[in-house]
Amino acid sequence: MYGGPVKIFGAELAHPVVNGSGTFDALAARRVFGEQLDARFPFAAYVSKTITLEPRPGNPPPRLWELGQGMINSIGLPNKGLARFIEEDLPAYAMLPAPLIVSVMGFSGDELAAAVEALGERSEILAFELNFSCPNVETGNIVGSSPEETAAMTSLLRGRTEKPLIAKLSPSSARPDQIALAAEQAGANAVSLINTLPGMAVDPSGGGPWLGGGGGGMSGPAVRPVALAQVSRVAEAVEIPVIGMGGVSCGRDAREMLDAGATLVGVGTENFRDPAAGERILAELRELNQSSVERK
Amino acid sequence: MTQACVTAPFGRRSAPVRSIERSGPYTFLRALDAAGPKPRAGQFYMLQTARGWGGGDDGRPYLPRALSFARVEQVNGGLELTYFLESVGPGTARLAACATGEELLIAGPFGNGFDLDRTRPPVLVAGGVGLAPIVALDDKIRKTDGARSTVLVGMRDGERAAAITKFGVECGIATEDGSAGHAGYVTALLERELEDGHDSTVYACGPPAMLEAVRALCSEREVPCQLALESGMACGYGACYGCVVPTVDGYARLCVDGPVLPGDKLETAIVKGAGH
Ligand SMILES: Cc1cc2nc3c(=O)[nH]c(=O)nc-3n(C[C@H](O)[C@H](O)[C@H](O)COP(=O)(O)OP(=O)(O)OC[C@H]3O[C@@H](n4cnc5c(N)ncnc54)[C@H](O)[C@@H]3O)c2cc1C
Numbered sequence: 116m117y118g119g120p121v122k123i124f125g126a127e128l129a130h131p132v133v134n135g136s137g138t139f140d141a142l143a144a145r146r147v148f149g150e151q152l153d154a155r156f157p158f159a160a161y162v163s164k165t166i167t168l169e170p171r172p173g174n175p176p177p178r179l180w181e182l183g184q185g186m187i188n189s190i191g192l193p194n195k196g197l198a199r200f201i202e203e204d205l206p207a208y209a210m211l212p213a214p215l216i217v218s219v220m221g222f223s224g225d226e227l228a229a230a231v232e233a234l235g236e237r238s239e240i241l242a243f244e245l246n247f248s249c250p251n252v253e254t255g256n257i258v259g260s261s262p263e264e265t266a267a268m269t270s271l272l273r274g275r276t277e278k279p280l281i282a283k284l285s286p287s288s289a290r291p292d293q294i295a296l297a298a299e300q301a302g303a304n305a306v307s308l309i310n311t312l313p314g315m316a317v318d319p320s321g322g323g324p325w326l327g328g329g330g331g332g333m334s335g336p337a338v339r340p341v342a343l344a345q346v347s348r349v350a351e352a353v354e355i356p357v358i359g360m361g362g363v364s365c366g367r368d369a370r371e372m373l374d375a376g377a378t379l380v381g382v383g384t385e386n387f388r389d390p391a392a393g394e395r396i397l398a399e400l401r402e403l404n405q406s407s408v409e410r411k
Numbered sequence: 412m413t414q415a416c417v418t419a420p421f422g423r424r425s426a427p428v429r430s431i432e433r434s435g436p437y438t439f440l441r442a443l444d445a446a447g448p449k450p451r452a453g454q455f456y457m458l459q460t461a462r463g464w465g466g467g468d469d470g471r472p473y474l475p476r477a478l479s480f481a482r483v484e485q486v487n488g489g490l491e492l493t494y495f496l497e498s499v500g501p502g503t504a505r506l507a508a509c510a511t512g513e514e515l516l517i518a519g520p521f522g523n524g525f526d527l528d529r530t531r532p533p534v535l536v537a538g539g540v541g542l543a544p545i546v547a548l549d550d551k552i553r554k555t556d557g558a559r560s561t562v563l564v565g566m567r568d569g570e571r572a573a574a575i576t577k578f579g580v581e582c583g584i585a586t587e588d589g590s591a592g593h594a595g596y597v598t599a600l601l602e603r604e605l606e607d608g609h610d611s612t613v614y615a616c617g618p619p620a621m622l623e624a625v626r627a628l629c630s631e632r633e634v635p636c637q638l639a640l641e642s643g644m645a646c647g648y649g650a651c652y653g654c655v656v657p658t659v660d661g662y663a664r665l666c667v668d669g670p671v672l673p674g675d676k677l678e679t680a681i682v683k684g685a686g687h
Pocket residue numbers: 179180181182319455472476477478479480494495496497498499500501502503504540541543544640641642643644670684685686687
């Protein structure tokens with residue numbers, strides 16, 4: 116049975132579809148779509164955009180480049196910083212009809228530890244996702260590409276909170292299974308992958324890079340085969356649950372991600388094409404139960 | 412800006428093309444929105460075709476495209492939305508190649524729209540496809556409110572200026588090739604207009620260079636202006652953080668904090684990657 120409830124992190128989620136961090140601003144969506152968003156909330160758990168200790172403006176525009184089957188972004192983790200997140204956003208997120216997973220990133224272990232500690236006791240939060248893999252900030256892929264760094268960072272944080280920790284892995288490693296194992300052994304409760312793949316676009320009017328951040332991160336259907344390969348390899352290596360994402364845009368894609376070993380499926384770029392993508396993908400996933408029964 | 416928001420239906424919805432009409436390089440695309448609320452002038456929609464969205468230049472388009480509505484009319488079965496576009500790349504080319512009866516997927520209306528100040532005479536300035544939200548605002552002022560407005564439109568050439576007649580907008584015209592109205596930029600007409608009356612508010616939409624000239628003119632004369640800007644958008648509803656433009660208060664997401672921004676919030680209306 117695809118699309119049924121999922122037990123994870125000591126909670127029961129209504130179904131396996133969640134959002135990829137940074138691809139759905141539930142608070143902005145609430146203002147744009149009003150109360151219908153609550154009634155038809157498209158995700159079983161909501162993952163916040165990555166926050167950092169200090170506020171960040173993000174990268175200069177242009178931040179987007181379109182591909183035939185996806186896009187490259189150089190958003191650069193704009194966020195209001197931990198203090199204003201706690202004051203302004205956390206109470207609003209707590210009102211959402213889905214449990215909250217907070218994505219955090221730090222430029223050092225201490226920074227990340229401070230963020231996790233400040234949030235570690237908050238009952239509004241179900242789990243933390245540790246973004247070890249943003250290609251748009253300098254330190255992002257460094258931690259995520261090294262099993263030792265990943266283990267060191269994860270165990271540092273393990274000591275600071277009781278809450279479940281999800282390590283978000285870089286797709287830039289040749290051995291994502293080793294990184295995932297390192298995270299598991301250091302106390303992570305789940306891993307999520309893939310984050311965007313480092314990419315670049317050249318300014319059509321000639322010369323340098325198009326994106327304000329120089330390079331960027333590739334996402335969407337173009338990266339789905341990479342995601343499937345990495346998710347299945349990681350899922351074979353670890354016991355902890357895997358949150359699989361990368362290019363999922365329909366129910367069949369979601370089923371393939373689950374078949375590859377994922378426990379939850381993340382929807383990212385497809386949210387931009389369809390604000391209710393999560394709802395549609397879940398419905399399509401459940402419909403596949405019907406057709407697979409018929410086939411037998 | 413302080414104003415009552417129009418709430419968009421959640422998700423994207425089917426909207427059949429009722430008619431499509433070409434005028435020189437421009438296309439008038441009319442679609443039936445059976446489920447949406449009445450939009451405010453200056454708001455926009457994200458559009459894609461239900462089939463055959465992709466496979467153009469570089470395999471694009473992939474993401475939906477932002478288009479302002481130019482006209483909204485209550486018809487049998489919902490609202491008829493008129494979009495006004497020029498084909499400049501694979502997305503607009505695909506939309507311009509739609510057939511009558513073809514299914515569009517639309518989401519919206521999104522963005523803030525113009526904040527009409529009824530205490531000051533409105534001067535509306537449009538350039539090129541920037542005419543779309545200006546027609547919408549002019550309809551609101553003249554047809555709905557029965558008030559007066561001054562409209563100034565700049566077009567590159569006579570072929571493009573012909574679209575103004577199709578909309579039936581009464582306005583001052585400037586063409587760069589001199590084939591209709593004033594020969595030169597529309598900002599020359601605005602400069603003349605602002606000589607007589609400093610008590611007006613300017614509402615403008617057009618290419619970045621035009622908006623920047625309007626912003627500078629208004630700023631020198633201390634005339635308030637509202638500029639409908641453009642930037643590359645992936646989602647249109649605040650999800651991606653891709654559409655930011657620099658303002659005096661830092662980066663603003665144009666899709667939710669705009670697309671209309673007060674001129675005094677901008678140091679420049681020229682944003683890299685926006686417009687063409
Ligand atoms: C709020 C808003 C309202 C708008 N209203 C209207 C309207 O009413 N009518 C209208 O005609 N237009 C309107 N536009 C502009 C319209 O959305 C763009 O012209 C359209 O998205 C262009 O898409 P395209 O595929 O045709 O061309 P593209 O090739 O995607 O875009 C043209 C420009 O994008 C850049 N570019 C080129 N390749 C890429 C790439 N791979 N990825 C990213 N950028 C690239 C370049 O700067 C190029 O000049 C509006 C835009 C906004 C933001």
